Amino acid sequence: MKPVMVAVGTRPEIIKMAPIIRALKRNRIPSVFVHCGQHYDYNMSQQFIEELELPAPDYAHQLKTCSQGAQTAQIIIRMERLLKKTDPATVLVEGDTNGVLATALAAVKCGIRVGHVEAGLRSFDLHMPEEHNRRLTDHISTYLFAPTRAAENNLKQENVWGDIYVTGNTVIDAVMQHMPIAQKKSRIMETVNFKKFILATAHRAENVDDLAVLKNFMQAFAEAPMPVVCPLHPRTRKRLRQNSLYRKISQFKNIQILPPLGYLDFLVLMKHCELIITDSGGVQEEATAPNIRKPVLVARLSTERPEAAEAGFSHVVGTSKEKIVNMIRNVLTRQRSLPQKSPYGEGNAADKIVEILKSKIPF
Numbered sequence: 001m002k003p004v005m006v007a008v009g010t011r012p013e014i015i016k017m018a019p020i021i022r023a024l025k026r027n028r029i030p031s032v033f034v035h036c037g038q039h040y041d042y043n044m045s046q047q048f049i050e051e052l053e054l055p056a057p058d059y060a061h062q063l064k065t066c067s068q069g070a071q072t073a074q075i076i077i078r079m080e081r082l083l084k085k086t087d088p089a090t091v092l093v094e095g096d097t098n099g100v101l102a103t104a105l106a107a108v109k110c111g112i113r114v115g116h117v118e119a120g121l122r123s124f125d126l127h128m129p130e131e132h133n134r135r136l137t138d139h140i141s142t143y144l145f146a147p148t149r150a151a152e153n154n155l156k157q158e159n160v161w162g163d164i165y166v167t168g169n170t171v172i173d174a175v176m177q178h179m180p181i182a183q184k185k186s187r188i189m190e191t192v193n194f195k196k197f198i199l200a201t202a203h204r205a206e207n208v209d210d211l212a213v214l215k216n217f218m219q220a221f222a223e224a225p226m227p228v229v230c231p232l233h234p235r236t237r238k239r240l241r242q243n244s245l246y247r248k249i250s251q252f253k254n255i256q257i258l259p260p261l262g263y264l265d266f267l268v269l270m271k272h273c274e275l276i277i278t279d280s281g282g283v284q285e286e287a288t289a290p291n292i293r294k295p296v297l298v299a300r301l302s303t304e305r306p307e308a309a310e311a312g313f314s315h316v317v318g319t320s321k322e323k324i325v326n327m328i329r330n331v332l333t334r335q336r337s338l339p340q341k342s343p344y345g346e347g348n349a350a351d352k353i354v355e356i357l358k359s360k361i362p363f
């Protein structure tokens with residue numbers, strides 16, 4: 001019996017694949033769990049495998065920090081070797097990272113089918129490396145697991161070859177499965193300096209690699225009418241350090257910088273904050289989960305998650321300091337009630353995906 005390969009490489013992929021790994025196990029479907037090595041720090045990779053109580057990866061690669069192209073190429077070479085060795089029935093990839101595109105390409109070169117979890121998202125912004133990765137992956141996948149009808153429509157409009165299934169997003173499964181554990185185990189609130197706070201994350205290359213935008217964000221956080229708690233992604237920390245801004249920012253009274261947090265701590269911060277400011281994809285979705293339901297300012301020019309905006313959870317505010325600060329004031333004073341339901345599903349996306357795989361692949 002050939003296994004299903006579940007490939008991950010970055011923090012959000014581990015979180016969003018966790019419910020699928022569990023569903024495969026519940027259904028006694030043989031699987032191979034692979035970490036392609038795109039993220040490598042303990043607090044960006046292994047920490048999540050431990051916290052989410054996933055099995056240790058059967059194979060874990062290690063990559064050196066390098067350019068986007070070299071990173072993609074290195075993953076293709078390693079994954080091709082591994083795919084030949086393990087000969088899976090299908091490879092599941094999730095999202096839009098370089099590791100996702102590289103793994104999907106390696107699989108099709110070996111004649112192995114690809115299942116793309118979170119297929120069909122489009123920002124229509126070709127400056128983003130993720131937009132290329134997700135488009136290309138969708139066009140070489142056999143099974144396209146679209147989280148929403150809007151994502152399905154994007155895929156239909158592009159006439160993708162594979163079969164499309166609307167399943168919801170496994171991020172909601174992950175939040176539902178882990179929030180009760182997080183509320184029991186996390187001690188993060190003991191370390192937060194403020195009673196009421198805004199939670200902020202930023203890591204998109206087009207934002208934090210642009211010094212003007214990076215400065216806008218930090219100025220906006222410093223001037224916000226409520227203190228800002230900011231767990232820093234390593235890309236952002238690196239850019240702040242390179243520009244000699246890190247120490248200065250750490251001394252601002254209105255900003256509390258934290259290291260990249262574990263998932264349980266981050267869930268608790270989302271639960272307790274008044275508002276989220278982010279350029280993260282996953283965080284835009286999580287904020288809509290029934291047990292979080294927080295307003296989000298998307299500090300970007302576009303989003304591939306329009307459902308959250310249409311449902312009233314998020315607002316795309318751009319990257320200028322003035323717009324961000326004005327919108328913070330606006331949202332904090334308006335306090336609109338948010339929908340009870342998430343546009344990203346009910347927390348059963350992983351079961352739906354595994355049921356589809358069972359009907360397609362002879363296990």
Ligand code: UD1
Binds near residue numbers: 010041234235
């Ligand atoms: C990547 C994905 C992005 C995703 C994000 C999740 C691409 C093009 N981007 O962005 O879509 O939202 O992961 O967090 O695939 N670094 C460390 N330690 C780590 C990982 C990264 O120090 O464990 C630093 C390194 O300096 C590295 C930089 O962050 O060069 C960027 O890492 P990379 O994986 O290339 O991109 P992310 O910004 O993490």
Ligand code: UDP
Binds near residue numbers: 231261262266
């Ligand atoms: N997250 C976390 N700790 C943090 C910041 C984020 O566990 O300090 C989680 C968050 O809950 C979400 C995911 O990481 O599930 C989002 O990852 P990221 O923003 O790096 O990537 P994106 O979703 O934009 O691809």
